[in-house]
Amino acid sequence: xxxxxxxxxxxxxxxxxxxxxxxxxxxxxxxxxxxxxxxxxxxxxxxxxxxxxxxxxxxxxxxxxxxxxxxxxxxxxxxxxxxx
Amino acid sequence: xxxxxxxxxxxxxxxxxxxxxxxxxxxxxxxxxxxxxxxxxxxxxxxxxxxxxxxxxxxxxxxxxxxxxxxxxxxxxxxxxxxxxxxxxxxxxxxxxxxxxxxxxxxxxxxxxxxxxxxxxxxxxxxxxxxxxxxxxxxxxxxxxxxxxxxxxxxxx
Numbered sequence: 645x646x647x648x649x650x651x652x653x654x655x656x657x658x659x660x661x662x663x664x665x666x667x668x669x670x671x672x673x674x675x676x677x678x679x680x681x682x683x684x685x686x687x688x689x690x691x692x693x694x695x696x697x698x699x700x701x702x703x704x705x706x707x708x709x710x711x712x713x714x715x716x717x718x719x720x721x722x723x724x725x726x727x728x
Numbered sequence: 729x730x731x732x733x734x735x736x737x738x739x740x741x742x743x744x745x746x747x748x749x750x751x752x753x754x755x756x757x758x759x760x761x762x763x764x765x766x767x768x769x770x771x772x773x774x775x776x777x778x779x780x781x782x783x784x785x786x787x788x789x790x791x792x793x794x795x796x797x798x799x800x801x802x803x804x805x806x807x808x809x810x811x812x813x814x815x816x817x818x819x820x821x822x823x824x825x826x827x828x829x830x831x832x833x834x835x836x837x838x839x840x841x842x843x844x845x846x847x848x849x850x851x852x853x854x855x856x857x858x859x860x861x862x863x864x865x866x867x868x869x870x871x872x873x874x875x876x877x878x879x880x881x882x883x884x885x
Binding site: 697698700701702705706709710713714716717718720721 | 754762763764766767770771773774777780781868871872875876878879880
């Protein structure tokens with residue numbers, strides 16, 4: 645638990661918050677889905693840094709892959725751009 | 729979903745076996761390494777979702793029936809609860825680990841201390857991981873498959 649761990653941990657958490665903010669603010673829903681997948685992948689990296697590889701595998705498999713696939717299928721069935 | 733281009737199909741053809749092998753590895757090494765039935769099943773289903781995106785839902789629907797996937801999901805649940813009741817029969821405890829230490833299937837006692845991991849240990853835990861893996865693969869894949877098929881129907885009335 646050195647100072648490097650603290651720096652990497654804080655950096656990953658800040659990037660997670662930035663990715664989720666991008667996912668909320670974007671008007672293009674497909675890009676927002678990709679930003680959500682990036683947020684999920686960074687969250688799985690954070691789980692791995694906190695010594696929980698089991699939860700990290702589950703988060704990467706379900707959050708970053710399957711949820712993104714379902715959301716993209718739903719976007720393809722409806723409209724891509726969000727309206728005002 | 730409709731079919732995609734040849735580039736996407738070729739990439740999916742290359743990546744699909746590696747994803748399947750990694751997912752099945754996570755399932756069968758569930759009692760030794762991080763992961764288990766749920767995590768490995770999610771990885772296998774992500775490979776199948778890649779195939780679904782590349783080849784389209786109608787192609788996958790021709791090869792895999794959702795009724796059969798429902799049968800597999802029920803089979804996983806039945807296998808899990810059957811092994812749990814076999815523990816009640818053989819060792820008088822629900823979920824009892826009756827195979828460990830017996831010297832048969834997955835029955836070796838692991839050596840103490842820091843040694844290399846022995847695959848042939850764990851008793852009923854690998855069998856339960858297989859059952860959970862079959863249930864998770866069938867359950868999650870039927871969700872993605874029905875979602876893709878329903879979104880490709882144009883006229884809902």
